[in-house]
Amino acid sequence: MTRRSITRLPWFWGAVGVVGAISLWQIVSTVLRVPLYLLPSPWATLEALVADAALLAPHLATTAIESVAGLALAFFFGVGIAAAMGASRVSRGLIYPSLVLSQAVPLMAVAPLVLIWFGLGPSAKVLIVAFICFFPITVNAYEGFRAVDPLYLEFLQTLGARRRDVYRHVVLPATLPGIFAGLRVGATYSVLGAVVGEWLGGSRGLGVYMTRALQSFRTDRLFAAILLVMFMSLGLFKVVDEVGGRLTPWVQRRQHA
Amino acid sequence: MSLIAATHLAKRFGDLTVLRDVSLTVEEDDVVGLLGPSGCGKTTLLRILLGLETYDGGELAASPGRPGYLPQDALLLPWKTVLGNAELPLQLQGVAAAERRRQVRDILPEFGLAEFAGIYPHQMSGGMKQRAALLRAVLTGSRILVLDEPFGALDTLTRHRLQDWLADLTRRLHRAILFVTHDLEEAVVLSHRVVVLSARPAVVLGEEAIDLPPGERRDRLGRAFLAARDRLLSQLERGNG
Numbered sequence A: 001m002t003r004r005s006i007t008r009l010p011w012f013w014g015a016v017g018v019v020g021a022i023s024l025w026q027i028v029s030t031v032l033r034v035p036l037y038l039l040p041s042p043w044a045t046l047e048a049l050v051a052d053a054a055l056l057a058p059h060l061a062t063t064a065i066e067s068v069a070g071l072a073l074a075f076f077f078g079v080g081i082a083a084a085m086g087a088s089r090v091s092r093g094l095i096y097p098s099l100v101l102s103q104a105v106p107l108m109a110v111a112p113l114v115l116i117w118f119g120l121g122p123s124a125k126v127l128i129v130a131f132i133c134f135f136p137i138t139v140n141a142y143e144g145f146r147a148v149d150p151l152y153l154e155f156l157q158t159l160g161a162r163r164r165d166v167y168r169h170v171v172l173p174a175t176l177p178g179i180f181a182g183l184r185v186g187a188t189y190s191v192l193g194a195v196v197g198e199w200l201g202g203s204r205g206l207g208v209y210m211t212r213a214l215q216s217f218r219t220d221r222l223f224a225a226i227l228l229v230m231f232m233s234l235g236l237f238k239v240v241d242e243v244g245g246r247l248t249p250w251v252q253r254r255q256h257a
Numbered sequence B: 001m002s003l004i005a006a007t008h009l010a011k012r013f014g015d016l017t018v019l020r021d022v023s024l025t026v027e028e029d030d031v032v033g034l035l036g037p038s039g040c041g042k043t044t045l046l047r048i049l050l051g052l053e054t055y056d057g058g059e060l061a062a063s064p065g066r067p068g069y070l071p072q073d074a075l076l077l078p079w080k081t082v083l084g085n086a087e088l089p090l091q092l093q094g095v096a097a098a099e100r101r102r103q104v105r106d107i108l109p110e111f112g113l114a115e116f117a118g119i120y121p122h123q124m125s126g127g128m129k130q131r132a133a134l135l136r137a138v139l140t141g142s143r144i145l146v147l148d149e150p151f152g153a154l155d156t157l158t159r160h161r162l163q164d165w166l167a168d169l170t171r172r173l174h175r176a177i178l179f180v181t182h183d184l185e186e187a188v189v190l191s192h193r194v195v196v197l198s199a200r201p202a203v204v205l206g207e208e209a210i211d212l213p214p215g216e217r218r219d220r221l222g223r224a225f226l227a228a229r230d231r232l233l234s235q236l237e238r239g240n241g
Helices: A003-007 A012-030 A041-051 A053-087 A089-102 A107-116 A122-146 A151-157 A163-200 A206-215 A219-248 B042-051 B080-092 B096-109 B127-139 B156-173 B186-192 B213-219 B225-240
Strands: B006-012 B014-025 B031-035 B057-061 B068-070 B144-149 B176-181 B193-197 B204-210
Touching: A003 B156, A012 A041, A012 A206, A041 A053, A041 A219, A041 B225, A053 A122, A053 A206, A053 A219, A089 A122, A107 A122, A122 A163, A122 B213, A151 A163, A151 B006, A163 A206, A163 A219, A206 A219, A219 B127, B006 B042, B014 B031, B014 B042, B014 B096, B031 B042, B031 B186, B042 B057, B042 B127, B042 B144, B057 B176, B068 B127, B080 B096, B096 B127, B127 B144, B127 B156, B156 B186, B176 B186, B186 B225, B193 B225, B204 B225, B213 B225
Parallel strands: B014 B204, B031 B176, B031 B193, B068 B144, B144 B176
Antiparallel strands: B006 B014, B006 B057, B193 B204
């Protein structure tokens, strides 16, 4: 491959940017001898990641399970609410304002209450994740329901389609791209939601690990956990993106970086 | 027995009279063109015949079952391939998957779509979409096909090709066809009979038989073709003078 063609790869300049920023950070840390309790160097972060791998693994698993479970819950709730709003003008009027208002609730203030209600175990975290993720899924799915072209519905009528045929052949596929657009956004929020929940209390999860690392001023461990959170978000996003692409092959996709 | 027999149909939308008095019959194997100026209510008439719209006066007798319909913009479902769209009528009739696939694959070559069974509408040209949508209409199994300006949105060359192709196809298909057009040439190429409608509110201005052998239907500059075209034009002009 020639150099020219490498620079044309979609991820090339993004990779250059990331590697450049990390290098700069390493150089600044080394030259200025920034103390570890203020900011770890990338190398120190990597060392902590390797040294603590065995300890991090179960925390990682807990956070991953909470994120995926919360996202799944948000999916079922979001699509359900969207379908309910799509059913009639009255149901839309009833639900939509509450839905928007729910997003104005300062989660950081309410989350401790959720932990009090549901305990320090994973179920409270799953609920927090679901609460954060269901809004984009609901809104996008609802837009999908609304965007169904009535001409298609009419055409199916001429084929003698019944109501469930219409759902199967028109409404569901028309809504699917919207549902996945919401799920992609939700996927990027979900890990964050799980970490916030863990941060507030619990015994397992990357958020718990982070609070412990911070209390002992081990910023290298904190950053190692942050790194894992970032990769987990990216991974979850990619999985959702890939599944969405497979299930909606008719959608012309733009290139993601 | 007529597949469609409409007598003195009338339709109003509020104060707007769209159809005043439209009578029309379509027999087995008939190819009937509905010719009229844009906005004269042709589409409304089709919608009534398809059972998508009610009518306010007159009578309509239609053979049982709905006609196979080719809507104006093809209306292929974007999330289905050529195969998926074509088999939809069979699927809704409860035909088993293997059997409907077989039926579609058998007829695809006739529609020039043999190699394109797996592609989606956004990958298709305008002409391909119309052919696929016509195939879907044929697979309803209905004795009559209703086409709404089938080739109206296509470029001239593609339109001419598809008109010739459809004229050929109708001779083998043995279905009655009722199609709407505002294109005089299209009416001559395809029709056995042309029903000429006035501007809104639509009344039937007259009916012209087109008795041309296949060779002369293609010859858009031939004497017989132009004569038929002129007869239709003068009917249109007389009624919309």
